Amino acid sequence: MTKQRKLSYLLNLIGVAVVFAVMTLLFAFQGFGDSTTYVEGVCTTACYTIIMVASLNLVVGFMGEFSLGHAGFVSVGAYASAIVSGALAGKGLSDLALLIVAVLAGGLVAGIAGMLVGIPALRLRGDYLAIVTMAFAEIIRVVFCNLEITGGGRTMSGIPKLATFHSSFWIMAVCVTIMFLFVRSRFGRTVQAIREDYIAAEASGINVTFYKVMTFAISSFFAGVGGALYAHYMTAMIPTNFNFNYSAELLSEVIIGGTGSLTGSVIGAAFLSALPEFMRQFSTYRMLGYSVVLVLVMLFRPGGIFGRWEFSLTRLVKKIAGRGKAKAAAAGALPQAAEKKGE
């Protein structure tokens, strides 16, 4: 069992590394011709969008509550990290170290903001909670518009360009892994129980408020990490970038990908943030397309494209290996391809 587990971890690590290697090689050898730099930029955008969308899915898909203010926490992370990196720039830290410090700072401040918002707001549920998260995000925006340190409503520029595709990719991989492990632990189980029936969860000894606030704070933390990457990739931003439309965009990506499927968030966010970039002439129609897809998803596949399904490399490999063995053994006993989730 332990050996199998280690093998499974190794397999997943190799999987991620292979994707990274392929992308890096493509970029290094001008795999996309003249537009290679552009494609690399789109992929970096996809990386931090994935973090934002997956983190929102913790609240929407796993906790079952709607947040219409995710962009607010993204902006907290973005501004906090920009301030930190601005203060530490030129202090002898390497670019990567500076980025990591900025990203952690952005995540932490956003996580604290999430906790502070969550404690009062999560007493509400459903529509009301959705509206309150939106109100909090608007308040955050107004605050950033009025503070001098965040540019006072004007563009905050000159943020060091620290985020590259390479660093963004690995930060994204680490974040998604942590979120995945969170979901597949007692915390994830508890949060899903709350989603299913909060009264029964309470009657099963679960401190509903505590776990809700915790999940909300963790979700905000990763939103902040995404925001920090955004700030250090874009190098300039204005509070209105993080308005309601941005929250709605992130939410649509969660829902289209699949509420309760991190796989859905990763693929959904990557695909949906990259697609319009490649079809520039359609960029005006992007959100129009989103909204139509959203309504169609609600009508025909309310759980989103991936529903609650999660991709498992281990399972896939086992299946392929199992099929191979079965062929070899011809009429021999089929090895039980253990389809247990996760491991």
Next chain:
Amino acid sequence: MADKTTEKKVPVLKAQNLGIQFGGLKAVDDFNIEIGESELVGLIGPNGAGKTTVFNLITGVYKPTEGSFYLCGQRMNGKKTHQIVHAGIARTFQNIRLFKKMTVIDNVKAAMQEHLTYGLPQAIFRTPKYWREEADITKRAMELLDVVHLSGKENLEADNLPYGQQRRLEIARALATDMKLLLLDEPAAGMNPTETEELLEIIDYIRDTFKISVLLIEHDMSLVMKICERIQVLDFGTTIAAGTPAEVANNPRVIEAYLGKPRKEAAKDA
């Protein structure tokens, strides 16, 4: 926790003058009960008599406006539901409330949340403690599923179980909280006679094995008469009778509450 001898004398559940008012309406008034270890007490009464309200009071869903209640001598008033569950009172619901889209075993494991001590970093780094504890509760959950005759169904979605099995899963989930007192809200509602028979066996088994006390709301009179050691009858929020099944069955006030007044007396009153 006191030693065994004193613990025996203290009732598992004791309610004193417990009551709640909604606006001007006294939904439950002056409710008193004592339940000893391993005792099975029935709570009956016509629709709207306040039985489920009593459950909601004892589990902290509602805060009592009068009186107090104790679990093993410990005052429970004003505690939150999850705190009361940790202290040792678990319940099932009249209209089944399972974690529908989760597997059967995860329904049980979710109720074991408080037995787990690994923290967030341990979950993320998958330390040996994480694996050990998860393996422990998996084992324990399987045992409990076995108790309620649901072995082999652990990986099904709870929603896909037939009705009777859903009721039993709710019992397993309640057992998972390691409680001293189990509150069953109409556990046999909607069951056929075979299923009811199976349920009775399970209730007997868990009382013997886990040494827990049971307070049961039930409409099926034959069932209540058969298994309860004592019965308490509620009508319009007040206790109108209490005693052994035989005593209660012959109590004129109980008959009146269920069947109405005989015609002669009703005429006399008017």
Next chain:
Amino acid sequence: MTFSLFFQSIVNGLNLGATYALIALGYTMVYGIIRMINFAHGDFIMIGAYTLFYTVPLMVNNGMPAWLAVFAAIVVCAIVGVLVEIFAYRPVRKAGPMSALITALAMSIFLQNLAMVLFGARPHNVAAIFSLPSVTVAGVTISLNVVLTIAIGLAIMLGLQLFVKKTKLGKAMRAVPQDRDASTLMGINVNKIITVTFAIGSALAAVAALMYCTTYPRVTNNMGTTMGMKAFIAAVLGGIGVIPGAMLGGVLIGLIEVFVRLFAPGWYEAVTYGTLIVILLVKPSGILGRNTGEKV
């Protein structure tokens, strides 16, 4: 603060408040009947405003008074409202509140982006609808346009109140939220009532567009988001689902905004949103609403 400024602010606050109240009525009526926050409602104002933008010159060129354009706006908004209800909301109505919320959000995004594709992201300026002079009374200058819009708002609210209290259709509209099944048994066609509610709510948004454009003639494709949000706050403040509550809430929010803007121009929106948070945490049912809890 001088008396003149104070008085002028009251008038401005009432003007803004009456606009919010009309929009809030749309939210409240829809919420009362199907328990759904119609996110797209704010965008109906935008549709009304664009309709005004295109029809006001038409009216003027044909020698008719500009304000007649509001009837075109009412018709267009009502049609859009009913279409949104029938094609987007009705199919998901049984799927639960979350599906409804997402669909409403999707419709809001849809309408905004459709408007951007059709009319561009550039703001449009609506031609003057009313051209009444300003009068000075006791040293206070008041635009009669503003007085007129307040009067229109009040008249509409009064009319709506009479409609729901006195007419058969209005009574049915009040019955459905109470108990949908019982209403069906009483011979009320629930779907028809919901459609009518959307038509009326959207028509009110068109009137709100007229009032708004009289004071702020700028039309953009996303003007509905903030307008809608604030009107929604007004609806919640007054007690969502309660018709007089929407009016009270609208006027209060309008006054709060105008007065906060006097003292802290950069922060007035934060105060409005803060108001919402405070009400929801202190009394989620609003000033005139009643508390309801979930039955266990």
